[in-house]
Amino acid sequence: xxxxxxxxxxxxxxxxxxxxxxxxxxxxxxxxxxxxxxxxxxxxxxxxxxxxxxxxxxxxxxxxxxxxxxxxxxxxxxxxxxxxxxxxxxxxxxxxxxxxxxxxxxxxxxxxxxxxxxxxxxxxxxxxxxxxxxxxxxxxxxxxxxxxxxxxxxxxxxxxxxxxxxxxxxxxxxxxxxxxxxxxxxxxxxxxxxxxxxxxxxxxxxxxxxxxxxxxxxxxxxxxxxxxxxxxxxxxxxxxxxxxxxxxxxxxxxxxxxxxxxxxxxxxxxxxxxxxxxxxxxxxxxxxxxxxxxxxxxxxxxxxxxxxxxxxxxxxxxxxxxxxxxxxxxxxxxxxxxxxxxxxxxxxxxxxxxxxxxxxxxxxxxxxxxxxxxxxxxxx
Numbered sequence: 001x002x003x004x005x006x007x008x009x010x011x012x013x014x015x016x017x018x019x020x021x022x023x024x025x026x027x028x029x030x031x032x033x034x035x036x037x038x039x040x041x042x043x044x045x046x047x048x049x050x051x052x053x054x055x056x057x058x059x060x061x062x063x064x065x066x067x068x069x070x071x072x073x074x075x076x077x078x079x080x081x082x083x084x085x086x087x088x089x090x091x092x093x094x095x096x097x098x099x100x101x102x103x104x105x106x107x108x109x110x111x112x113x114x115x116x117x118x119x120x121x122x123x124x125x126x127x128x129x130x131x132x133x134x135x136x137x138x139x140x141x142x143x144x145x146x147x148x149x150x151x152x153x154x155x156x157x158x159x160x161x162x163x164x165x166x167x168x169x170x171x172x173x174x175x176x177x178x179x180x181x182x183x184x185x186x187x188x189x190x191x192x193x194x195x196x197x198x199x200x201x202x203x204x205x206x207x208x209x210x211x212x213x214x215x216x217x218x219x220x221x222x223x224x225x226x227x228x229x230x231x232x233x234x235x236x237x238x239x240x241x242x243x244x245x246x247x248x249x250x251x252x253x254x255x256x257x258x259x260x261x262x263x264x265x266x267x268x269x270x271x272x273x274x275x276x277x278x279x280x281x282x283x284x285x286x287x288x289x290x291x292x293x294x295x296x297x298x299x300x301x302x303x304x305x306x307x308x309x310x311x312x313x314x315x316x317x318x319x320x321x322x323x324x325x326x327x328x329x330x331x332x333x334x335x336x337x338x339x340x341x342x343x344x345x346x347x348x349x350x351x352x353x354x355x356x357x358x359x360x361x362x363x364x365x366x367x368x369x370x371x372x373x374x375x376x377x378x379x380x
Contacts, residue, residue, distance in 0.1 A: 001322050007260030009277055012113050015122055016106045016136065018182030021327060022190055031169055033327065036183065039163030040327050045334060046231040047158060048086045052335050053228035055081045056342045063347045065377040070370040071349055072200040075339075079192035079199070082335055087187055089157035091146055099142050103188065105135035111363040140181060143188075147180050160187065187328070194253035195332050197364050199339055200371050201251040202243060205298050206344070207351040207373070212300060213344060216240050220341040229338055237337045240344075242300035244336045248318035250298060255283040255365040257320060282318055283365065291315040349373040 005025040017023050021032050038044070059078045080100065084090055092099055109132040113120055122129060147161070156162050164183055168174060175183065206213040216239065223229070223236045257280040261272045272278070287295040292302070292315070319326035326332070343349070351357065352372040360368035 001324065003262055003265060004259035004278060005262060006258065007262075009258035009260055011119070013110055015132070016110055017186045017189060018178070020179075020182035020186035022186045029324075032179075032183070033323075035167045035169045035175065036164070036327060039160055039167060040331060042330055044163060045331050048160075048331070049231040049234060049334060049338070050228070051085045052082050052338050053230075053342070055085055056339050057228055060342050060346045063343075063375050063377065065347075065375060067375040068352070068372065071203050071351075071373045072196065072367055072370045075196040075199040075203075076193070078339060079196040079335065082195075083188060083191040085159075086331075087160040087184065087191070088146060089159045089161070091149075091157075092142060095142055098138060102135040102138040102142075105131055106139065107189075107193070107363065109135075114363055139185070143184050144177070144181050147177065147184070190326070191328060191331070194364055195335055197253045197366050198244070198247055198251070198332075199336055200367050201365075202247040202336070202340055203343075203349050203373070204351055204354075204357050204367065204371055205247060205250075206243070206340075207349060208354055209298055212243060212298070213348065216243060216340060216344045220345040224341065224345070229341060231334075234334050234337055237341050239300065239304070240337045240341050241333065242303040242306075243340060244333060245303045245306075246298060246300040249286045249292070249302075249316060250296075251359070251365055252282040252286065252318035253364045254318065254320070255361055256281045282316075283361075286316055286318070288315070345378075347378055348376040350376055 006023065007025065010023045014023050019028060021029065021036060024032055056078060059074065059081070080096075081090075084092060084096060084099075090096075109128055112128065120126070120129070122133075147165075150161060150165065161184065164175060164180055166174075206216065219237060219239050224233050229237070259278045259280065261274055261276045261278065263274050265272045286292065289295050314321055317325075319329045319332075350373060352374055356369070357371065358368045360366050
């Protein structure tokens, strides 16, 4: 990993996320990772389970028989509300929609320029840059303002922001204000759009495989019944977890990972020169027939009994691998299991035109044009 840092490939994301954990390299990344790791340990994530369940129930309760909507838009709202609650204790209030609009604009800019083969200087007053700067100013006003309010008040909410405020580096120093802003931006970006995309793909797959949907619903009935799931319940939602992992195999939200070579080397017979850009593509690697029999078939059974998140010697890495594996992997898996189980227990989301479901590879892997669905409420 020392030979292949993120390097300049991630320059396009740094105006939005700063030098945060998803964009940092080397010693800076190592210090940040060690500082932030306690915020994402399993005991702390376990404490957030009730918030995830409560928010999911609130959205699931709005479903009505025959209702039509874009599943992706709903999942964006669900995962947005979860990250705002678990990270910020929902202290944004009515400003949440303002933050949504600002972040959507930042995302559009990054997605647009991620694959442009030249750099567009931020100082250039293009319409895109002007909209980006306004959106970043709005984002910073809301997030930095909330951080400062929390610091000055001394209030504690036992959320992820508290964990970041309490974090100390190896010298016992807290994060500077600028780093706190960047890390909150990184968590907000990584913590809701990627999960929303995965959940959208999962519902598309469940609609096409009624036998899998039936097993998810049966497991939800058996494990959680009519109540909200607890941390202990999530562990028992084993088949639902397999559905999440198989969805991530076929449709990894982080569909390509970029790295830059720091020296001339040879990689399995391929000459690599210093400065070369490399694209590591889970979307391709996780469908290789030599590693996955009948690779395009949706089969959650592949992961039954697998307690290692299916790394399988680097043939499966939707959250990355090695030292840079996503710090929020446990949070994401718990969240997605809860959402799938609670929605399946209540209703079936029927895809209106399954023949139109196809991929679009933007900054993250999405369902092109959204996923129109019709609600079939449970009748028994």
